[in-house]
Amino acid sequence: MSDKSIASIANISEQDLLSFTPAMRQFIQIKRDNPTLLIMYRMGDFYETFFEDAELVHRVLGLTLTSRSSTNSGTRIPMAGIPYMTLDQYLVRLVNQGFSVGICEQLGTPGKGLMERKLVRTITPGTLTDESLLNDRSESTLLAVYIQGKGSAVGLAWMTISSGVFKAMETTEAGLLNEIERINPSEILIADHDRELAEERFPDRSVSALPDWHFDRIRAEKTLLKQFGTSTLEPFGIADSDLLITAAGVVAEYARSTQGTDLTHITAITRETDNDHLGLDAASRRNLEIVRTLRGEQTNTLFSTLDHCRTAMGSRRLASWLTSPCRDQSEATKRSDAVEILLGSMEKLENINEFLKSIPDFERTATRIALGSVKPRELAALRDALPSLNVIAENLSDLDSELLKETAEELPLPEELYQLLCASLKKEPSTFIRDGNVIAEGFNAELDELRALKNHGGQFLVDYEAREKERTGIPNLRVEFNSVQGYFIEVPKGQIDKVPADYRRRQTLKNVERYITPELKAFEDKAVSAEERSKALEKQLYEELILKCKPFCQDLLNSAHGVSALDALSSFAQHADTYRWIKPNFVPVTSVEIKGARHPVVEETIENYVPNDCDLDAQHRLHIITGPNMGGKSTYMRSIALIVLLAYSGSFVPAESADIGVIDKILTRIGAADDLARGLSTFMVEMTETASILRQATDKSLVLMDEVGRGTSTFDGLSLAAAIAEDLVVNCRSLTLFATHYFELTQLEKTLPDVVNVHVAAAESSKNIVFLHEIRPGAANQSYGIAVAKLAGIPRSVIRGAQKVLLKLEERAAQTDDKQLDLFVASEASSTVFPEEELPEEDPTLLELRDQLADVSMDDLSPRQAWELLADLQKKAKETK
Structure with missing residues (x-):
């Protein structure tokens, strides 16, 4: 090879391959067999990466990129290494970024020829099992x-x-x-x-x-x-x-x-x-913020609000119930019945929760037992938790709930497993088997002997030195050890004439001679290898222990299933007790009748939440909701959808009463967002999601539509919104909450059956707007958009301009039935709507003074600041005059 460096395996020919060292030829062959994997290649105390893999980890992980000579001709290749002790922390970062990693381990004995290496494990985003790589409260699927x-x-x-x-x-x-x-x-x-x-x-x-x-x-x-x-x-x-x-x-x-x-x-x-699950399309999952907010955050979601679970298993089960609610009302009723029973037995519930705190994540422990990768402390935690499972089962056994009785039967584990773990493991074993100190004393006689030799060798040496001093009459004789010479007897040169015949010279120094005896050599052979032999024996015994535990894996998984279900139900009960949630009632017809509905997340963040009612049924299938922005239309609609979702998840719900009918899907179109990566504008995303809803919706679906048609011209948007509303009520016949600022849609109540107008109430004073957050019958009389803009901090000059334009448009609408006006094209029509001479002239300085005075917060001013402000206003007023 003429190149001085090679960056890619693809550039290596078969002829070139012969010039590489045997170890590198092994690596190249493994990489060629697994081209999609990032290969971590064990070499001593490091996992090394080479060629393009090294450059990748350098770029992604920030590892130092070096090079090494791996051919007979001295050609260098890129290399980056990770200490074997820190592998897991780097694997987490790689897998989280979507990379798949192959782990190659050394299989031979160091120092005995070429070290064979083999790909023993592949780590991909969907196949994680290691404790350090998994998130406690989510799954890798x-x-x-x-x-x-x-x-x-x-x-x-x-x-x-x-x-x-x-x-x-x-x-x-x-x-x-x-x-x-x-x-x-x-x-x-x-x-x-x-x-x-x-x-x-x-x-x-x-x-x-x-x-x-x-x-x-x-x-x-x-x-x-x-x-x-x-x-x-x-x-x-x-x-x-x-x-x-x-x-x-x-x-x-x-x-x-x-x-x-x-x-x-x-x-x-x-x-x-x-038919197993309540239908939720991708947009609805995002809009309802079940496990992530619209910004991608994991806080202030439905799951984070309800997650009071004591175990990681329970949190995962709770997330599963919320993201995949069952469609079967009887299954949901079994869960809510269990929650009701737990709420009626608060003392037992508190006792159960205390014991749940001590339960480890043995669902994943069972998996690692099956895979042979379980760590000693995981088994010790499992052993310590087994008695708690029996106590929890006893607490559940006399509760009058079908689901809780089934759970109680799942929890206990075989006594043989408990006895096995108690006999074999130390009370507090080491984290890793390679460190030893895992197997309990008395479990294996040979291991106990090796430990005694390792741990009590110091006493032997003290006793042996005393005996030799007495036997030889050499008072300055010492028994010592160093890593080079091993054990030896050190005698001053002035005393060597007293050395017995069985002493064999090991080393001569300036002032002393060092000897070894058959007895000391025998001890050395045992002591030096005792630690290594004890660790090897412990590893063997631990592997045998895992094999003995494997038959219990299915029992462990069944018990973990029971623990996770109980923990999720307990979390439901705790939240219901704290926030006064009630048990929903399922009815066999398609309807949603809720009194005093509250949003399960928002009610925790504001002091005085205003509850509202909802009555959707065969005679009131579509509610046209009008009212101001910030009035609470979206919150109200989401609260209804989330109450239905919670009911089918088996939870109590935030309401005064809730009769939930047969629902097959919850479909939502809420909010505005583009998808630039796919080349979709905000309006295109809106229409795509709407099209998906119209294709999926049935007469058993709950549909939420928020401000459909606002991303285009007024007449286009109004036409689309009207047609969509009509299709939902006439063809799909879904239960629909339809929020809009197109007041023209309120006329649908007169022309279509099953349409009802409701509005979000607000009150406007001369200076401000007050959102009442109440849903009332009938249509709203205005949207209060300018008032909301004022609250948002739009400059007062702009607000005044908007108020003038609104006044002219309202006058125009009252006097003519002309078609939609284009405010940005100079035309005869537009000039008649906004004639310049009709706009009142106002002194800009006076307007500035008025605005400045209106912005003053009197409660925040000190007497001195108030005097200075008044003096400044007076000065400006005099200058204007």
């Missing part, structure tokens, strides 16, 4: 999407390795994005020929394109049968679907390959349908 052809059904299968969840469902291309938003995968697997579709449909997701041959139905079925240990897929409900078998097989094979071991805790797959 892997999803496979299989599309047979354009316009056909789509197969989805997803797995959360860390919690043992494996599910599948069929959907349509139109519903694909909504399901992806619901499942919220960390990584999506697609066939290579669908790569462009993925880039177009979900560009912000981490996508891994696999060769098309991975999506082979026969291959997938074999993978699943091996995974489940069965001869048929009939018990799992997917045998009739090639789409689901293929997608599920791809997920299972990919997950297995990344972990480098069997996924023994994944023993079944569950088939879902569209």
